[in-house]
Amino acid sequence: MKVLIIGGVAGGATAAARLRRIDENAEIILFERGEYVSYANCGLPYYIGGTIAERDRLFVQTADGFINRFNIDIRLQSEVVSISPDNKTINVKNLLTGETYTESYDKLIMSTGAEPLKLPIPGIDNPKIFTLRNVPDTDAIKNYIEQHKPKRAVVMGAGFIGLEMAENLHEAGLEVNIVEMSDQVMAPLDFSMATIVHQHLKEKNINLWLKERVTGFEPNGNHLNVLLDGGKQIETDMVICSVGVRPEKQLAESAGLKIGSLGGIWVNEYMQTSDANIYAVGDAVEVINPLTNTPALIPLAGPANKQARIVANNISEGNKYTYKGTIGTSIAKVFDLTVAAAGITGKVLKRMNVNYISSYTHSSSHAGYYPGALPLSIKIVFAPQTGQLYGAQVVGYDGVDKRIEMMAQVIQNKGTIYDLTELEQAYAPPFSSAKDPVNIAGFVAENIINGKMKILHWRDITTIDPAKDFLLDVRTAYEYNLNHINGAVNIPVDELRNRLNEIPSNKRIIIYCAIGLRGYLAYRILAQKGFENIHNLSGGFKTYSNVTCEQSNYQKLNSNNKMQNTKQQDNNNTKTIKVDACGLACPGPITQLKKHFDLLNEGERLEVKSTDIAFSKDAESWCNITGALLVEQKTEAGIISVTVEKVCKAKDKTATHNGDDKTIIVFSDDLDKALASFVIANGIAATGKKVSLFFTFWGLNVIKKREKPSVKKDFFGKMFGMMLPANSRKLSLSKMNMGGMGSQMMRLIMKKKNIDSLEALIQQAVDSGVEMIACNMSMDVMGVKKEELLDNVQLGGVASYLERAEKSNMSLFI
Numbered sequence: 148m149k150v151l152i153i154g155g156v157a158g159g160a161t162a163a164a165r166l167r168r169i170d171e172n173a174e175i176i177l178f179e180r181g182e183y184v185s186y187a188n189c190g191l192p193y194y195i196g197g198t199i200a201e202r203d204r205l206f207v208q209t210a211d212g213f214i215n216r217f218n219i220d221i222r223l224q225s226e227v228v229s230i231s232p233d234n235k236t237i238n239v240k241n242l243l244t245g246e247t248y249t250e251s252y253d254k255l256i257m258s259t260g261a262e263p264l265k266l267p268i269p270g271i272d273n274p275k276i277f278t279l280r281n282v283p284d285t286d287a288i289k290n291y292i293e294q295h296k297p298k299r300a301v302v303m304g305a306g307f308i309g310l311e312m313a314e315n316l317h318e319a320g321l322e323v324n325i326v327e328m329s330d331q332v333m334a335p336l337d338f339s340m341a342t343i344v345h346q347h348l349k350e351k352n353i354n355l356w357l358k359e360r361v362t363g364f365e366p367n368g369n370h371l372n373v374l375l376d377g378g379k380q381i382e383t384d385m386v387i388c389s390v391g392v393r394p395e396k397q398l399a400e401s402a403g404l405k406i407g408s409l410g411g412i413w414v415n416e417y418m419q420t421s422d423a424n425i426y427a428v429g430d431a432v433e434v435i436n437p438l439t440n441t442p443a444l445i446p447l448a449g450p451a452n453k454q455a456r457i458v459a460n461n462i463s464e465g466n467k468y469t470y471k472g473t474i475g476t477s478i479a480k481v482f483d484l485t486v487a488a489a490g491i492t493g494k495v496l497k498r499m500n501v502n503y504i505s506s507y508t509h510s511s512s513h514a515g516y517y518p519g520a521l522p523l524s525i526k527i528v529f530a531p532q533t534g535q536l537y538g539a540q541v542v543g544y545d546g547v548d549k550r551i552e553m554m555a556q557v558i559q560n561k562g563t564i565y566d567l568t569e570l571e572q573a574y575a576p577p578f579s580s581a582k583d584p585v586n587i588a589g590f591v592a593e594n595i596i597n598g599k600m601k602i603l604h605w606r607d608i609t610t611i612d613p614a615k616d617f618l619l620d621v622r623t624a625y626e627y628n629l630n631h632i633n634g635a636v637n638i639p640v641d642e643l644r645n646r647l648n649e650i651p652s653n654k655r656i657i658i659y660c661a662i663g664l665r666g667y668l669a670y671r672i673l674a675q676k677g678f679e680n681i682h683n684l685s686g687g688f689k690t691y692s693n694v695t696c697e698q699s700n701y702q703k704l705n706s707n708n709k710m711q712n713t714k715q716q717d718n719n720n721t722k723t724i725k726v727d728a729c730g731l732a733c734p735g736p737i738t739q740l741k742k743h744f745d746l747l748n749e750g751e752r753l754e755v756k757s758t759d760i761a762f763s764k765d766a767e768s769w770c771n772i773t774g775a776l777l778v779e780q781k782t783e784a785g786i787i788s789v790t791v792e793k794v795c796k797a798k799d800k801t802a803t804h805n806g807d808d809k810t811i812i813v814f815s816d817d818l819d820k821a822l823a824s825f826v827i828a829n830g831i832a833a834t835g836k837k838v839s840l841f842f843t844f845w846g847l848n849v850i851k852k853r854e855k856p857s858v859k860k861d862f863f864g865k866m867f868g869m870m871l872p873a874n875s876r877k878l879s880l881s882k883m884n885m886g887g888m889g890s891q892m893m894r895l896i897m898k899k900k901n902i903d904s905l906e907a908l909i910q911q912a913v914d915s916g917v918e919m920i921a922c923n924m925s926m927d928v929m930g931v932k933k934e935e936l937l938d939n940v941q942l943g944g945v946a947s948y949l950e951r952a953e954k955s956n957m958s959l960f961i
């Protein structure tokens with residue numbers, strides 16, 4: 148039998164070797180257009196970055212090695228220019244001599260791969276613009292870097308190859324900008340999971356330009372301007388164009404072979420083209436996604452190799468072996484992160500109009516108590532009725548590969564989320580947890596399907612209507628004060644059973660915690676206490692804050708960078724206490740920070756290491772609140788270390804305020820005066836200044852809750868309670884009140900004129916961090932209890948007021 152193979156890298160080389168192993172007598176000739184066969188194109192970016200130091204390591208097998216070991220006729224720099232299926236011949240052009248000749252075959256295998264897309268935009272042929280597919284491309288990029296020493300690079304397109312190149316160019320010392328047209332990197336992920344990658348890229352000082360389209364390139368002296376929509380441009384020294392690949396199908400098309408609907412070579416389950424003597428494999432072909440039963444282009448090395456083996460078997464034994472299709476299991480390293488996906492994403496299911504549920508879980512790579520546990524986030528999508536697992540995405544720093552592989556098996560075998568709960572894995576603390584993250588993803592999904600927990604997603608938060616929904620933050624007050632979703636009321640889960648009366652029974656209750664677990668506990672408490680319309684935010688505040696924060700960062704340097712620019716220089720003599728809070732979930736790390744910070748003497752430093760992704764942001768807010776000096780923040784291999792210093796009191800004073808604060812004493816409970824107080828306070832807050840409202844005597848009525856818990860009061864307390872306005876809605880005007888008609892009229896006119904109500908102004912003040920302090924002494928006199936006041940109100944005495952007045956340059960008495 149005479150077998151010809153076109154293409155000598157992944158699919159072609161594998162088919163040739165397998166064929167020889169099965170059939171020692173077959174005549175096998177392999178034609179490769181390029182100079183090399185059987186090299187590791189997946190390793191090319193790492194050679195450019197220097198991780199793979201020697202170029203020779205890229206070659207899995209040389210042509211000579213192939214010839215000697217497999218007795219295969221390898222013809223390099225030989226381009227197959229046409230196929231004649233009727234005559235069973237091909238025409239080959241020797242690229243060295245220009246000579247063309249014909250070769251006959253019994254069977255032909257095409258593994259022609261894919262070509263990188265080059266967009267037809269002005270200036271695309273500039274020599275500073277590169278694509279990466281093969282060894283010559285790699286040499287060109289590497290040589291350019293060595294000869295021209297570029298300082299900046301733009302990577303166009305943020306798929307796997309683009310991100311690998313971004314990392315490796317960064318490793319090679321270049322400042323890297325990534326420009327991506329869509330709102331996220333890595334198409335095989337859903338947006339929510341991609342946001343974890345966005346944050347990591349920013350931490351690594353990569354400039355991320357999302358939702359930006361490159362419209363052209365213009366030479367600029369020794370540099371190149373990358374032109375973007377809307378007149379923006381990036382000056383750079385080189386560009387990597389990695390906007391995708393398309394199947395090399397021209398040869399097949401001109402031979403009259405059938406081309407599939409997505410533009411790849413059509414093949415049947417035996418990997419046979421529309422001509423029975425021609426097989427095709429790899430990036431050039433269109434396969435079936437067994438989950439959707441629709442055609443798919445999956446340009447990955449694993450499928451190419453498996454298909455090549457099947458084709459070799461079928462050629463030597465007759466068509467016995469079938470290819471079952473590809474669910475697109477993929478993985479990539481993006482700096483310290485590993486990013487992996489298998490099956491179908493939520494966005495694709497949505498496009499296909501398939502009903503599905505998605506669920507997020509955040510776990511650790513192994514038992515939290517064993518050193519080195521790192522965060523691992525999972526998103527799964529599954530069928531609401533049967534629980535069939537459609538797809539999984541895993542992003543983390545360690546153990547991502549084994550989790551995606553476990554889930555890929557379940558997806559491939561059309562298994563369910565129930566299978567995830569039962570999957571057995573090898574457990575010891577350094578490797579996993581007794582409940583592995585994959586099991587946890589299954590448990591949570593099972594709770595959802597069985598109706599033990601209704602969930603909603605981060606997108607739903609934007610549709611919350613305070614009139615109908617009650618947003619409940621069940622994290623600790625500490626976590627809540629650091630950051631929370633606007634409008635949320637904080638009742639820590641441990642206090643929930645005693646504070647049920649603060650939860651309205653006539654509203655939908657939306658619970659959230661840091662990652663979803665405490666939210667689930669709170670959910671179960673409320674559900675069993677008779678509350679009905681409850682939902683838990685899937686993925687908790689971690690997912691919500693990731694997706695709602697700024698995704699691109701090109702307008703400003705990221706916080707790490709800022710910090711490096713402004714931080715005090717490290718002083719080697721400074722005593723630094725080190726605390727390892729890795730593996731602790733929020734609020735563990737910040738609690739450790741506070742606990743150990745309190746023990747420091749002035750001038751001493753504390754370094755806390757954490758694997759909680761939110762720790763960076765939390766620590767920044769914590770420093771802003773406490774006045775501690777944030778010396779340094781860095782992330783390495785998924786471990787965030789934050790160094791803070793206890794500054795001396797004199798320094799502290801100037802560091803935290805500059806005498807520019809404002810205080811307002813709210814003494815009156817007249818509606819008009821209360822309105823004025825909050826308008827002024829919100830105005831001040833909008834200018835970024837700190838403002839404290841001190842509510843005393845009648846002013847306390849302004850900040851009373853509308854629905855108050857029942858509290859024990861003495862006789863005078865009860866009398867005051869009866870005589871005074873019950874809350875802000877019951878306040879009267881200082882003039883023209885006319886038995887309440889005046890205040891109603893005032894509210895009506897304000898509404899008509901689109902002016903915020905007093906209650907809306909109060910909420911705005913809460914949201915913008917206006918400090919509200921209730922006078923302890925007045926509360927005592929008037930029998931007002933803390934439980935009756937709004938949640939965000941702190942208690943304080945005259946000293947609290949004076950302390951703030953000292954630091955302010957404006958004090959109003961209203």
Ligand SMILES: Cc1cc2nc3c(=O)[nH]c(=O)nc-3n(C[C@H](O)[C@H](O)[C@H](O)COP(=O)(O)OP(=O)(O)OC[C@H]3O[C@@H](n4cnc5c(N)ncnc54)[C@H](O)[C@@H]3O)c2cc1C
Binds near residue numbers: 154189226228
């Ligand atoms: C930078 C990079 C990183 C990658 N990383 C990964 C990864 O991490 N994981 C993964 O799964 N996949 C990865 N891939 C994809 C993987 O390399 C491909 O899926 C795989 O190589 C496809 O094999 P193939 O045989 O179809 O095509 P190729 O390996 O591209 O081989 C096709 C060959 O055919 C030759 N050819 C084409 N037409 C002719 C002709 N007319 N005559 C003669 N020769 C011809 C070409 O010169 C080429 O050498 C990566 C690809 C690149 C470029």
